[in-house]
Amino acid sequence: xxxxxxxxxxxxxxxxxxxxxxxxxxxxxxxxxxxxxxxxxxxxxxxxxxxxxxxxxxxxxxxxxxxxxxxxxxxxxxxxxxxxxxxxxxxxxxxxxxxxxxxxxxxxxxxxxxxxxxxxxxxxxxxxxxxxxxxxxxxxxxxxxxxxxxxxxxxxxxxxxxxxxxxxxxxxxxxxxxxxxxxxxxxxxxxxxxxxxxxxxxxxxxxxxxxxxxxxxxxxxxxxxxxxxxxxxxxxxxxxxxxxxxxxxxxxxxxxxxxxxxxxxxxxxxxxxxxxxxxxxxxxxxxxxxxxxxxxxxxxxxxxxxxxxxxxxxxxxxxxxxxxxxxxxxxxxxxxxxxxxxxxxxxxxxxxxxxxxxxxxxxxxxxxxxxxxxxxxxxxxxxxxxxxxxxxxxxxxxxxxxxxxxxxxxxxxxxxxxx
Numbered sequence: 001x002x003x004x005x006x007x008x009x010x011x012x013x014x015x016x017x018x019x020x021x022x023x024x025x026x027x028x029x030x031x032x033x034x035x036x037x038x039x040x041x042x043x044x045x046x047x048x049x050x051x052x053x054x055x056x057x058x059x060x061x062x063x064x065x066x067x068x069x070x071x072x073x074x075x076x077x078x079x080x081x082x083x084x085x086x087x088x089x090x091x092x093x094x095x096x097x098x099x100x101x102x103x104x105x106x107x108x109x110x111x112x113x114x115x116x117x118x119x120x121x122x123x124x125x126x127x128x129x130x131x132x133x134x135x136x137x138x139x140x141x142x143x144x145x146x147x148x149x150x151x152x153x154x155x156x157x158x159x160x161x162x163x164x165x166x167x168x169x170x171x172x173x174x175x176x177x178x179x180x181x182x183x184x185x186x187x188x189x190x191x192x193x194x195x196x197x198x199x200x201x202x203x204x205x206x207x208x209x210x211x212x213x214x215x216x217x218x219x220x221x222x223x224x225x226x227x228x229x230x231x232x233x234x235x236x237x238x239x240x241x242x243x244x245x246x247x248x249x250x251x252x253x254x255x256x257x258x259x260x261x262x263x264x265x266x267x268x269x270x271x272x273x274x275x276x277x278x279x280x281x282x283x284x285x286x287x288x289x290x291x292x293x294x295x296x297x298x299x300x301x302x303x304x305x306x307x308x309x310x311x312x313x314x315x316x317x318x319x320x321x322x323x324x325x326x327x328x329x330x331x332x333x334x335x336x337x338x339x340x341x342x343x344x345x346x347x348x349x350x351x352x353x354x355x356x357x358x359x360x361x362x363x364x365x366x367x368x369x370x371x372x373x374x375x376x377x378x379x380x381x382x383x384x385x386x387x388x389x390x391x392x393x394x395x396x397x398x399x400x401x402x403x404x405x406x407x408x409x410x411x412x413x414x415x416x417x418x419x
Contacts, residue, residue, distance in 0.1 A: 007070030024299030036357030330403025
């Protein structure tokens with residue numbers, strides 16, 4: 001297999017790392033890639049993942065067997081449709097199915113159509129109607145930008161002025177949702193599908209807020225754990241019955257089936273699991289803790305997905321736990337600098353720790369510089385969450401650049417239940 005992976009983040013570094021372990025890979029290309037992926041394969045920095053002509057040309061030039069699409073933007077733009085027209089196998093949803101992530105309103109209507117438990121919501125495109133509604137409610141609500149917003153198009157607040165400012169800013173460019181605020185704890189469930197059959201992967205939890213103890217503004221994710229110790233088989237059975245099965249039946253009825261990843265963002269409430277959102281790809285930073293726990297060969301998994309044989313393929317999962325800590329640039333999720341040189345990073349045994357790059361660039365003397373807000377994910381691996389936490393934070397000490405920061409409590413709220 002010769003594989004082209006689209007994207008440049010830590011998720012794509014994790015995917016590239018997993019492919020690099022496959023015995024079936026004869027060529028590994030990443031567009032545009034980053035400083036970490038360049039150590040595992042060939043970066044194609046001049047190929048834009050959202051430009052079908054450039055991607056198809058690269059596939060022809062390098063005799064690519066299939067394409068794995070990492071981020072959401074190319075999916076929402078229809079890159080999969082164009083690749084399929086060109087006869088190139090691809091992991092990811094077509095444009096119509098990508099609306100499950102690309103439009104919060106579309107996905108909410110889908111949930112309602114198939115009676116999937118979710119938060120009550122109202123949609124608005126008119127500022128006056130939005131203001132009337134906001135001023136009539138009491139307590140905490142959630143405002144969501146209808147479109148893609150890199151994890152930052154959400155506000156949870158009870159402050160009318162804050163809600164008003166945030167909502168009106170969104171309405172300048174498109175519609176929004178105002179949802180009830182569900183109480184509980186969030187988990188992430190990823191399924192992999194061949195278009196008909198699906199397999200559920202180990203449960204993750206990510207930490208979206210910038211501050212310790214889940215305070216501060218939303219980010220794209222500041223850390224994650226896998227698996228989630230407090231999720232038992234009975235809970236997972238309930239989630240599958242109420243949410244996952246109705247989703248796949250609804251996708252089949254609406255002809256939204258695709259070969260790839262479908263994410264379920266869930267709130268575990270006192271009334272049972274409720275669906276917050278769909279993503280149509282691996283999450284970031286969840287991918288960085290989930291992928292290292294998959295023991296099966298990536299080439300074999302993809303072969304089963306692309307050939308419709310997933311029902312007969314057993315995906316082997318490690319008994320270990322993984323915990324990831326994101327290291328960000330000073331100022332993130334607000335304004336931040338890029339191009340900051342990173343001190344040489346120590347190497348660690350892969351059985352204990354992995355360091356995934358996000359948007360880094362190579363500079364002189366085999367060093368890298370930062371290229372984004374979230375710059376690295378340090379992943380610790382161990383027999384339980386506590387040990388994985390210790391190894392992750394040990395690895396964090398080895399990644400330093402000017403202004404770098406990270407949350408110091410990733411996984412803490414679950415650790416007491418793990419031991």
